[in-house]
Amino acid sequence: MGSAPRGRFGLGAASLGNLYAPIDDEQAHAVLETAWELGIRYFDTAPHYGLGLSERRVGAFLATKPRNEFVVSTKVGRLLVPQRGTGLDPEFQVPADYRRVWDFSSDGVRRSLDESLTRLGLDSVDIVYLHDPDEYDLGPALAEGLPAVAALRDAGVVSAVGLGSKSAAALAAGARSGMLDVLMVAGRYTLLDQSALEFLPEAADVVAAGVFNSGVLATGEPSASARYEYAPVPPEVLGRAREIAAVCAEFGVDLPTAALHYPLREPVVRTIVVGAASPDEVRQNHARLQSTVPGDLWATLRDKGLIRR
Template identity: 50%
Template sequence: MTAPDSPGASTKPFVEALRRGPFGLGTAPLAGLYDAVPPEQARAALRAAWDGGVRYYDTAPHYGAGLAERRLGEFLRTVPRAEAVVSTKVGRLLVRADGPDEAAGFADDAPLRRVIDFSADGVRRSLDESLRRSGLDRFDLVFIHDPDDHWEQAVGQAYPALARLRDEGVVRAIGVGMNQAEMLARFVRETDIDAVLVAGRYTLLDQRADEDLLPACLRRGVAVIAGGVFNSGILADPGPDAHYDYQPAPAPILARALAMQAECQSFGVTLPAAAVQFPRRHPAVTTVLVGARSAEEVDQDLALLDTPVPDELWPRLAER
């Protein structure tokens, strides 16, 4: 199975829609990732993003066991839906359980457990359930979510099912979202996806996506959404309790982040401003995806993108 080198006719308008606004908003934090978020705080964050020009919103059943989809759907009913681009994901079904899935890391979880399912039936069921939870009439983009250990089923069943839904006009575009670059590059080479969401693999600390994935996306006309730009927080605040890739940061990684922070400070720039702006410099990157759990954090992210970063700083950071 090999995709054609020329992108489909629907790709370019879709890419332009993703480029609207300063960044995309990831909704995992609004669903209680690590710590609970009150409903009014989530609503205020979504409103601040919309008022700040954000028009792309990403969610998933995994985030708060459906809570992110519900909260996002409720908010989108208060604004012109046609102006928004919304993505969700398939690959995890939510099944009734005796209690919350504590291993998932969400404080606001319902009594549901996540069941991995990349089958064609699982894809259709997942999307139907996401539509019901959110109250939306459609999703613009649907990602296959973290198929790391499930290549055969994901490429053999989930991808064809999504491609059919795209052909039928049920969804506008399809893609794959992962925390690795290597399998994403394989999807780009061997299928006809429209977009990839690559988390944490094209950042100031980790640029492995540029080895194969980003060049492949440029050749095929595949949109790239760069997520995890702070690498789980270390590039936002490289302190002793910083996390990298969802784990306590190893000493060598922390040392590199601190050296980058010092370089930024010598130019009068904060490390978070450089971190959020770095991926946008690559010609393959369509937009960045930033998570926030409050209106204040949204405003901070908007300010980071408005911070001037001297061109002379980038090669200094590359040396680190």
């Protein structure tokens, strides 16, 4: 079986694909350079992120670094097919010059990886994740996709393979398949959602992503204008986030710091992956991870029923 990502803190590159708002190449490079200067050596991207823009930006940056000094992952399951421009992509602020086509077949998975390598300008990536099989059709996607990614590892094409998803059902199936090295658990092991506790004991290595649940946990005082699960935050979720923030404040800890530290308390969680659209965001999150969070904070959150036992 393959190896886990390197380090406790990895950089997620969705924002470098113009998620929510556009950034230029110079700013994207500055984000990546800041991460490197702070010692971050794990970079995660995907074709889905900006219709390949994220991969191109990550690849251009990593081309300037020694290959043996970083770990990079990308994802398979969506092929990018050229189309006539139809304005902006609905998910990322990029021209809609491609459309996403689901393909979890062995040929589709290998083609997706080959096209990612071209965009990245690399001969190889270290980890390939099966991406969002639940958004297609979970059963058929796993039946085809799990053997397809496992074959890449077994053939020595990549060092490790995994599954990345927001779906607890998909992640649980991946954990129980016995075919994967790592799970990327997106938003399912956070201060607001601990549904991953159902399958974490069966997982190998885990990368926790989406620890801010799309933004509602990213500020000290959760705002009604924040996002949760890529949509406006529901009132009941906002209320609970504010309760958690208040408890954190009692212990002198800001909410984003607690959100970053929480998943790492579980031994199977080796790394958290956090996105950034500016160098300052990288620096802030890096500094938060260097701080100490008192153990009594977690006990109080549990006693108040704000996180699961």
